[in-house]
Amino acid sequence: MYITDDGIRLNAEIDMPEGNAEKCPLVIIIHGFTGHMEERHILAVSKALNQVGCATLRVDMYGHGHSEGNFRDHTLFKWMTNAMTVIDYARTLDFVTDIYLCGHSQGGLTVMLAAALKHDVIKGIIPMSPGITIPEGARKGNFLGIVFDPDNIPDEFPIPGKNLVLGGNHMRVSQMINVDAYIDRYTGPVLLIHGDSDTTIPPSCSIEASKRYRNAQLVLIPGDTHCYDHHLDLVTDAVKSWMKRQLLM
Numbered sequence: 001m002y003i004t005d006d007g008i009r010l011n012a013e014i015d016m017p018e019g020n021a022e023k024c025p026l027v028i029i030i031h032g033f034t035g036h037m038e039e040r041h042i043l044a045v046s047k048a049l050n051q052v053g054c055a056t057l058r059v060d061m062y063g064h065g066h067s068e069g070n071f072r073d074h075t076l077f078k079w080m081t082n083a084m085t086v087i088d089y090a091r092t093l094d095f096v097t098d099i100y101l102c103g104h105s106q107g108g109l110t111v112m113l114a115a116a117l118k119h120d121v122i123k124g125i126i127p128m129s130p131g132i133t134i135p136e137g138a139r140k141g142n143f144l145g146i147v148f149d150p151d152n153i154p155d156e157f158p159i160p161g162k163n164l165v166l167g168g169n170h171m172r173v174s175q176m177i178n179v180d181a182y183i184d185r186y187t188g189p190v191l192l193i194h195g196d197s198d199t200t201i202p203p204s205c206s207i208e209a210s211k212r213y214r215n216a217q218l219v220l221i222p223g224d225t226h227c228y229d230h231h232l233d234l235v236t237d238a239v240k241s242w243m244k245r246q247l248l249m
Contacts, residue, residue, distance in 0.1 A: 032105025036065030138174035195224030
């Protein structure tokens, strides 16, 4: 199915929980930079949430997967408005009791930002390896290893190892985002998950965020990577354990 945000169709899919409950919580799941909603870790987390009684709404963000929009033109502002549109759609679904957000990497950062903007309707969030370094890296002129002059941002950035080009507006937007202000705005429960051998986004980002959030749990996955190539089962176990506790509250 598609959810339309300002004329752009976002590819999305709802997976219902086991047991076909008439009413249940829904978790919106957002992939990362260059990713999509069918990635191994996205599907695994979705299935884990279905197993504990939550519906999931996976979505391809602007310029990614099977959604419309050009990858080159996507920015965190566009992803934030995408997320808010998807949240508003979820609120129209009759079976939904509560709405949670879950995201990986840039999607993890997006759910942190969107939770602040929609703090009155989001019951809890699960940032996974969140891309907290993106704004600060854009301000310093280093985006995921791409070095540039932050005061003279180029019009485009070829992405190493990918047949993709990112527009300079991504950096301009990212430079203006103060992640701490968004963290301070959200007071609901948070589960931060990070591989302690992540070389893309340092685990220290999640460690520091867990200290700043008012109600956060941090789970470090030993010896694991940015996309949990070794211990995805520990990730899904952490998600299920945390969500079970939320459902009892």
